Amino acid sequence: MFGPFRITNSLSGGLLWKIPWRLSPTQKARQRKRLRAVDQVVETLSNALAKKGETLKALERWKAEMPTEAQMLPRDKYTMFDRKAKRYRKGIHKLPKWTRVSQRINPPGF
Amino acid sequence: MSYFRITLHRSAIGLPKRTRGVLAALGLHRRSQVVFHPVEAQFAGMIMKVKELVKVEEVDRALSKRELQDSRKPPAGFYVERAVDRIRTGPSSSPLLKAALEAQQPQQQSQTQAEEVRL
Numbered sequence: 231m232f233g234p235f236r237i238t239n240s241l242s243g244g245l246l247w248k249i250p251w252r253l254s255p256t257q258k259a260r261q262r263k264r265l266r267a268v269d270q271v272v273e274t275l276s277n278a279l280a281k282k283g284e285t286l287k288a289l290e291r292w293k294a295e296m297p298t299e300a301q302m303l304p305r306d307k308y309t310m311f312d313r314k315a316k317r318y319r320k321g322i323h324k325l326p327k328w329t330r331v332s333q334r335i336n337p338p339g340f
Numbered sequence: 341m342s343y344f345r346i347t348l349h350r351s352a353i354g355l356p357k358r359t360r361g362v363l364a365a366l367g368l369h370r371r372s373q374v375v376f377h378p379v380e381a382q383f384a385g386m387i388m389k390v391k392e393l394v395k396v397e398e399v400d401r402a403l404s405k406r407e408l409q410d411s412r413k414p415p416a417g418f419y420v421e422r423a424v425d426r427i428r429t430g431p432s433s434s435p436l437l438k439a440a441l442e443a444q445q446p447q448q449q450s451q452t453q454a455e456e457v458r459l
Binding site for chain 2: 264267268270271272274275277278279281282284285286288289292327329330331332
């Protein structure tokens with residue numbers, strides 16, 4: 231029962247996924263908060279440049295292509311496309327550095 | 341002239357070299373560090389590259405390093421009193437005040453006389 235050779239789930243040869251397959255409610259809340267923070271930065275930039283009458287290609291493209299947090303579906307906030315996963319979706323927390331990169335849209339047709 | 345007040349909120353550890361390079365170009369080296377850059381397309385583009393890592397505000401003027409430090413300091417809990425400028429008397433000042441000042445002046449004179457006597 232105790233000692234170095236005790237039977238644990240990982241030692242008995244089974245594949246053990248320790249990463250939950252979905253986000254917890256608090257993780258989801260923090261994810262929404264991060265999405266809103268990025269929206270806020272984009273809004274600040276576009277307002278500041280609009281006052282000066284300047285435009286920025288990267289900014290215009292982001293605003294044209296990316297939905298804001300309020301416009302996004304829960305499905306897109308917490309999961310992402312994966313061609314290898316069953317039903318083509320996996321939890322967004324499987325994405326490396328997922329709290330510091332933007333992942334908002336799906337490939338065409340998905 | 342307005343400025344972007346940029347605060348590094350999330351660290352860039354483990355992120356691509358390009359991202360870390362952009363932060364270095366903005367002058368951000370440690371978390372919760374604040375830098376100011378003028379509102380220009382050039383700087384807005386740099387912020388766009390690291391928008392997940394920073395907090396941005398638009399402010400009217402850039403604070404110096406000293407002002408930033410002072411803004412973070414807690415209140416001292418005391419203040420040093422300074423001498424207030426004496427009220428100047430003139431023809432336009434109220435007669436009551438004038439009378440009060442005149443009443444004070446002979447006293448002061450008598451005091452100085454007393455000090456001279458002591459010496």
